[in-house]
Amino acid sequence: MMKETYTTHNNHPVLVNMARAYQNDHFIAQQVFPEIIVDTDMLDVPVFDMSVFKLPAVQRSLYSDANLLESNVTYQTIKLEKADLSVLIDRKELQTTTYASDKFKALMQLKTQKVKGAKEGVLLSLEDRAARAVQDLKTYDPENTLIITSDASRFDSDSSDPHGVIQDCKKIVHKKIAREPNTLTLSWNVYTTLKNHLQLRSFSSCNRNTVNIETLKELFEIDHIFVGKALKLNDGGKLESVWNSNVVLAYQPDFQSVCKPAFSQTYRHRDYPYATEYWIDNEKEVLAIKYGDLLKMKIIGPEAGFLIAGTLNEKSQTHDK
DSSP: OOOOOSOOOOOOHHHHHHHHHOOOTTOOHHHHSOEEEESSSEEEEEEOOGGGGSOOOOOOOTTSOOOOOOOOOEEEEEEOEEEEEEEEEEHHHHHHGGGSSSHHHHHHHHHHHHHHHHHHHHHHHHHHHHHHHHTOGGGSOGGGEEEOOOGGGSTTSTTOOHHHHHHHHHHHHHHHHSSOOOEEEEEHHHHHHHHTOHHHHHHOSSOOSSOOHHHHHHHHTOSEEEEEOOEEEOTTSOEEESSOSOEEEEOOOSSOOTTSOOSEEEEEETTOSEEEEEESSTTOOEEEEEEEEEEEEEEOOGGGEEEEEOOSOGGGOOOOO
16 A cells, blocks of 8 residues: 655645546446535434334324324444545656646646546446445345346347336335335446337337437336446456446435435535645655545435346347447
8 A cells, every 4th residue: 555655635726626526427326326415424324114104193182182203213323434546646747747838737737637537446446336236136125126037038138028127116116115216227238228129119209219318217207317337347357347237226315315215325524525646755756646535325225226137138248338
């Protein structure tokens, strides 16, 4: 692990603004785990159970005692975790900026490139963490999972019924939480399969050879659809999709709060993310640009989600690059 030796690193205002402004639409972790800003690195959040749907007694006789709403809320402790990455700039790289007509602009462009690279690395790691969590069968109750084993039922078969499958899964979630899932997370492979599916094209009111995100929202009656496009290098040195051939249905409230039931949330400290720079040696030969975050992604209501696995045949599971 690299040791920071030369100076205490504080937030670099310009780098912070650059880091926070940079986004990559290939990453969907922040949509799958909506953000809640908190002021501490540890907090207690309520655990919601079926008692929130219990019908309370509201009728009361004149002069009788007031009705009380029973509350059996329990709490779980959430501890935020650091996620950071540094990218190095050698003095020779820094010296190249001194020959530019606008030295300051050239220097900031170099630092911007580095802080974007650091943020990209952190975002990819968080994306992989999010994908692993929501695609893990152990996350859900058995009733909230479906593993498609028949080739004829997989979504890349013209005889399959993706519309019926998704509607049935929505009903299961509704029976558990009295809310319909309003988000749908797909891998790129599954999305490209669905938008060309014969059944969905026949359902579509527009005369097109394919359907798009907005059409799928209408057909599935889903408010939000997220498509995971991120790639990573596997242990064999080959690119593979971060998101597997799965479909994740989930309920998320329109406005996130620790007091509202939801499938998943990200708790991020108010002072983060940050960016800074520091020399890693006393001779000032190598400058490090660091991007850091303090957050916790947490599935807080697994009963509000549903995982559909095995949606594609193995031969179809290649990323369309």
